[in-house]
Amino acid sequence: MSGHSKWSTIKREKGLKDAKRGAIFTRIGNQIAIAARNGVDPLINSALFMAIETAKQANMPAVNIQRAIDRVADKNAAVLEETTYEAMGPGGVGILIETATDNKNRTFPELKNALVKNGGRIADAGSVAFQFTRKGVIRVSATGEDALLAVLDAGAEDAIEESGELIVYTEQKELAKVRKAIIEAGLSVVGAELQYVPNISVDVDDVETAEKIIKLFDAIDELDDVVNVHSNANITADLPD
Secondary structure, three states, rough: OOOOOOOHHHHHHOOOOOOOOHHHHHHHHHHHHHHHHOOOOOOHHHHHHHHHHHHHHHHOOOHHHHHHHHOOOOOOOOOOEEEEEEEEHHHOOOOEEEEEEHHHHHHHHHHHHHHHOOOOEEEEOOHHHHEEEEEEEEEEEOOOHHHHHHHHHHOOOOOEEOEEEEEEEEHHHHHHHHHHHHHOOOOOEEEEEEEEEEEOOEEEOHHHHHHHHHHHHHHHHHHOOOEEEEOOEEEOOOOOO
């Protein structure tokens, strides 16, 4: 396992201080609405269960969660379409951008503009995606050999220590099951979601390139229709606080 996108770590370390809570809720609500298409019972629909867990971690009110689920039965609600775009960024890093939109004719130009303005570009279909594998990723608030053995016994495929946590990998269909087993083992789960995990990371040790990459990711992440951003950038440059 090469390791998950370092953009995920950077976002956590930066925090979401500058993000509008309403925008976060909108994104999570879109994820819930899309997941609910395959069934509105989270005990049966694991994708919906995980989307609801993400909402709870973001302190999204229960009424907002239910409203997102109810959109499935609302014939007047805008139909959301999931699209994943492939892109290249500074330093040759690969980027996968997940979107949920009711208007692709709005989303694509906005995304393309954000990329071009910040040293990136849309890539040909298939030229980036093959560098990633869809995995369940669970963040566990623990380190050490005992914790590592516990998550592996819970069914994890692999795990690494990073920033004082265990980053646990699962097969995508096993995410909810392994998460439950880890909690039952007495460990604290900080977050759990499906991610595109890079098969091979691209090391970025140049500060200027790293700053350009982060600026690009920030610009993409600010777009309303973007749900998640994944990259194979392994940023090792010593960035200023």
